[in-house]
Amino acid sequence: MTTTAPPTPRRPRALLTAALPAPGAPRLLALSWLIKTVGSGLYLTTSTLFFTRVVGLPVHQVATALTTAGIAALAGAVPLGKLADRYGPRRTYTALLAIQFATMAALAFARTFPVFAGLILVFLLAEQGSTAARGALVATAGEGAERVRLRAYLRVVTNIGITIGAAASALVIQADSKTGYMVLLWCTALTYPAAAVPLRRLRAPKPEPELAAEKSPRRGSGWQVLRDRRYAVITLICGVLSLQAQVLSFAVPLWVLEHTEAPRVLVSAMVTVNTVMVICLQIRFSRGAEDNARAAAMCRAAGLALLASCALASFTAGLSGWQAVTLLLLFAAALTLGELWLSAGSFGLSFNLAPDHMHGQYQGFFSLGRGTATALAPALIATLCLGDHPRVGWLVLGTLFAAAGVAAPWALRVRGAPGRTPGAHA
Known part of the structure; x- marks a missing residue:
């Protein structure tokens, strides 16, 4: 009778090494x-x-x-x-x-x-x-x-x-x-x-001009990213989805304190849920994002998860006790799932769709999406989610997230920079 030896447990040092870059x-x-x-x-x-x-x-x-x-x-x-x-x-x-x-x-x-x-x-x-x-x-x-x-x-x-x-x-x-x-x-x-x-x-x-000369027979414009329509659309989509970051930092404290009867300490608990989930799950959620189609699908999943989180938030207005606590914690979890998928998908697309010799200008352009969202988010979120009709506002914001996410796979079919094939890997 043949027996299979139990797997050798991994040593703590090996586990630590596996957890590091x-x-x-x-x-x-x-x-x-x-x-x-x-x-x-x-x-x-x-x-x-x-x-x-x-x-x-x-x-x-x-x-x-x-x-x-x-x-x-x-x-x-x-x-x-x-x-x-x-x-x-x-x-x-x-x-x-x-x-x-x-x-x-x-x-x-x-x-x-x-x-x-x-x-x-x-x-x-x-x-x-x-x-x-x-x-x-x-x-x-x-x-x-x-x-x-x-x-x-x-x-x-x-x-x-x-x-x-x-x-x-x-x-x-x-x-x-x-x-x-x-x-x-x-x-x-x-x-x-x-x-x-x-x-x-x-x-x-190696200096980038030399690298470009070796890798590309046609070096293109020094400002090629400004003519790359596909990258611009992806930047816009990810910028809209990145409004979620301000939902947690700007909207959540005011929403919990002024529009629900949940305990104030719940704000810290929701931030903790977000932080722990990102630390534990971000690497796992990012697997496969080097493929353009999967990365775009992650952005779509992010939009739908953010829609679900906004819908949950809209139901918490005026709630108290365990109902408010339960729904708000579910809201924090759904919001973080959207953040995880968005981060993974945007990582992949921002790198994959950029030429190897132009990552500086392409990453700079991509940062404009999140930067613009950060600048506009307080006014937009205050108007929609903290105004006179917050329940409707949360649903409008969620619909915006869902529309942006669903558009991500379509955006890959938009013509990119001259000389590049739509959907090709960088």
């Missing part, structure tokens, strides 16, 4: 991004408090400067991405990190509105460019499934890093002292040069 460029990029997102967690939770309590600016001036600078910074996405194509993504990304360090450090000494507004504009321009350069850097670290998997890892790292940063700032917020806010701002500034340190060990790829 591959050695080399992927792991170095993940470490760099972890450091930077810890700084983001520090900044997001305390920046408004610093600007109002230390700098001494009124809240409306802070909001005006952030909104205006955020919209103006969108104009730098494609030009700065093009610099990454010309001079290399690592060099460009490192330079932009240095600019962010300098402007963040200078904010510690800002005491007037014009100085504050000017520094914030430079900071957000560099942030917009670093998004494009980082996308191009990810593209050089692998191909196909490797790119999508690394991008999924970076999204998990984002949630971990921001959580660490937010937790670290809790004591400073509790103390509510000017010295504490000043120290935290300097710590945030130092994360930018610290994030550049792991990048020094990356092997510099």
Whole structure:
């Protein structure tokens, strides 16, 4: 009688290695991004408090400067991405990190509105460019499934890093002292040069103009992304779907507190559900996104999941007790499922549909979708979901999500840049 030996349990070290990005460029990029997102967690939770309590600016001036600078910074996405194509993504990304360090450090000494507004504009321009350069850097670290998997890892790292940063700032917020806010701002500034340190060990790829000459007999326009209709449509679709990020951060706290009778602590519970699901599931949900058709199907699934979440939210108005808690937790889970599918699908399409020698400008252009959504979301969500007819507004928002998701597979049939085949893999 033949017996089958039980499988040998994997050692803890092997499990840890399997849970990390591959050695080399992927792991170095993940470490760099972890450091930077810890700084983001520090900044997001305390920046408004610093600007109002230390700098001494009124809240409306802070909001005006952030909104205006955020919209103006969108104009730098494609030009700065093009610099990454010309001079290399690592060099460009490192330079932009240095600019962010300098402007963040200078904010510690800002005491007037014009100085504050000017520094914030430079900071957000560099942030917009670093998004494009980082996308191009990810593209050089692998191909196909490797790119999508690394991008999924970076999204998990984002949630971990921001959580660490937010937790670290809790004591400073509790103390509510000017010295504490000043120290935290300097710590945030130092994360930018610290994030550049792991990048020094990356092997510099071949200059992009040489790579383009080798890979493409026809190099095309230096601004080819502006003529790529298919990529523009995909960017628009993913931009509309990315409104979901503002639903959690902007709409949920106000909705729970003002339109339901659920306990206030439920807001934190919903954010926790979102964070845990993204950390545990993002990599799994991203499998297969290197295929264009599957990536587009993921965007479609995202739109339908977001429709379901909005429908659940519309039923929670005025509810109390366990009914409100149950529906709101289901709403958070459905919203996060949409986020997971959207992230996976957008990772794949943004890389697959871009020429290998133009990832900087293409990633810069793709970031315009999310950037525009971030700028417009508060006004749109406030009008639809927090206005006079919130139940109808939630359903209208959900329908918008569903329409955008369903359009994603169709968008692959739109003619792309000259000389490229619709639906082809990059």
